[in-house]
Amino acid sequence: MNHSTQQCGYVALMGCPNAGKSTLMNACLETKIAVVSQKPQTTRHKILGICLEKNTQILFLDTPGIQHDQGLPRMNKIMNHIAWSVLKDADIICYLIDLTKGFTEFDHIWLKSICQKNQKKILLLATKSDKLKKALHGPQLDTFAQGLKKIYEEISLQEGSYEDFLEKRFLAPTPRLLSAKTKQEVLDLRAYIAEQLPQGDWLYKGDELTDRPQKFICAELIREQLFRQLGAELPYKASVVVDVFQHKPQLTEILSTVYVERDSQKSIIIGKGGSKIKTIGTDARISLEKHLERPVFLKLFVKVKKGWTEDINLLSDLAHLQDPESL
Ligand SMILES: Nc1nc2c(ncn2[C@@H]2O[C@H](COP(=O)(O)OP(=O)(O)OP(=O)(O)O)[C@@H](O)[C@H]2O)c(=O)[nH]1
Ligand SMILES: [Mg+2]
Structure with a gap:
C-alpha cells in the first residue's frame, strides 16, 4: 500500500x-x-x-x-x-x-x-x-x-x-x-x-479493533450482563475487574471480581442459592466465547468494597486516567 x-x-x-x-x-x-x-x-x-x-x-x-x-x-x-x-x-x-x-x-x-x-x-x-x-x-x-x-x-x-x-x-x-x-x-x-477524514498514515495495524487489552473488553462483557440482568439501580453500583486471564490449550480461563458497595447488593447479585450469579456467569461466558472464538472457563467472585464509586484508585484504574487528582 x-x-x-x-x-x-x-x-x-x-x-x-x-x-x-x-x-x-x-x-x-x-x-x-x-x-x-x-x-x-x-x-x-x-x-x-x-x-x-x-x-x-x-x-x-x-x-x-x-x-x-x-x-x-x-x-x-x-x-x-x-x-x-x-x-x-x-x-x-x-x-x-x-x-x-x-x-x-x-x-x-x-x-x-x-x-x-x-x-x-x-x-x-x-x-x-x-x-x-x-x-x-x-x-x-x-x-x-x-x-x-x-x-x-x-x-x-x-x-x-x-x-x-x-x-x-x-x-x-x-x-x-x-x-x-x-x-x-x-x-x-x-x-x-x-x-x-484527513490524509495520513494509519495509526494502527490493519487488523486491530481496539487499543484496549483483552482483559478490559472481557470485564466489559461481564459488566454488560450485570446491566442486562439486574434491576434498575444495582448495575450502577457495581464494577468488574478481570483478575486472571489465561489462554490454555483447550480454553481460556477467566477469574473475575464484581465489586459492590454493600452486603445487601452482594446478596442480590448472588441470588437465592447462587441462582442469579449462575445465570449472569452463564450468559457472560457465552458472550466471552463469542468474542474470543474459543471455549471459556469463567469464575465470578463478588466482593464488597465500601465506597468504590468514590475510591480514587479504583476509579482512576477504571477510567485509565493519567492524573485523576487533576479532576
Ligand atoms: N431500534 C433501535 N435501537 C437502538 C438503535 N441504536 C441503539 N439502540 C438501542 O438503544 C439502547 C441504548 O444503546 P447504547 O448503544 O447502549 O447507547 P449509548 O449511547 O452507548 O448509551 P450510554 O453508554 O449509556 O451513554 C440499546 O438498547 C440499543 O439496543 C437503533 O438504531 N435502533
Ligand atoms: Mg455506550
Whole structure:
C-alpha cells in the first residue's frame, strides 16, 4: 500500500446517555467491543474502536453518555471528563440524538457547549429512526431545527448568518437519519465518515479493533450482563475487574471480581442459592466465547468494597486516567 494514499482520523461519538453511541460503534466495526444496554449510562470509559473503510482507517471514540449529576458525584465527574477529553483528539464529532425523544434540553446544553469549546465539524445523527413511524420523523426533526436555531441565537456573535453557522459548524445542514440496526445505513454512514477524514498514515495495524487489552473488553462483557440482568439501580453500583486471564490449550480461563458497595447488593447479585450469579456467569461466558472464538472457563467472585464509586484508585484504574487528582 502506498502510504501517501492513506487516510486516518478520530471520530468522537457523543450524546446523551442511551442515544445509541456504543451500538453505532459496534455496528461500524461489525463486532462487539463496547457494551450496550437499555439502561442509560452504560458506557463508563473512553473506548477506541478501529475500522477500515477502503484506504481509510476510522478511529471511533465511544464515550460515556454525557450526563448531569444523579448521585455518584465523583464517578459522574470522571465520566464527563472522559467525554470532554475526546473533543481535543477528534477530527470530527458525531453528535447522536435519539429521534424518538427529539432535541432535549440536555442536547441543547451539550451541543451548545461543544460548539463553544471547539471548531471541529459536527455530524448530527438522528438515531433509532426504525423505532419511529415515518410520518413522525418530520415533526421530530423540526425539534432539531428549532434547537439548532436557539443555539445559534445564543452564541451567534462571531458566526455571521444562521446559514453560515450551519455551514461552518456542521457537516450537513440537516441531521442524518440513522438506524444502527440497518446494515446498509451503517455501511453508507461509514463510507461517508471515511470521506471526511484527513490524509495520513494509519495509526494502527490493519487488523486491530481496539487499543484496549483483552482483559478490559472481557470485564466489559461481564459488566454488560450485570446491566442486562439486574434491576434498575444495582448495575450502577457495581464494577468488574478481570483478575486472571489465561489462554490454555483447550480454553481460556477467566477469574473475575464484581465489586459492590454493600452486603445487601452482594446478596442480590448472588441470588437465592447462587441462582442469579449462575445465570449472569452463564450468559457472560457465552458472550466471552463469542468474542474470543474459543471455549471459556469463567469464575465470578463478588466482593464488597465500601465506597468504590468514590475510591480514587479504583476509579482512576477504571477510567485509565493519567492524573485523576487533576479532576
Ligand atoms: N431500534 C433501535 N435501537 C437502538 C438503535 N441504536 C441503539 N439502540 C438501542 O438503544 C439502547 C441504548 O444503546 P447504547 O448503544 O447502549 O447507547 P449509548 O449511547 O452507548 O448509551 P450510554 O453508554 O449509556 O451513554 C440499546 O438498547 C440499543 O439496543 C437503533 O438504531 N435502533
Ligand atoms: Mg455506550
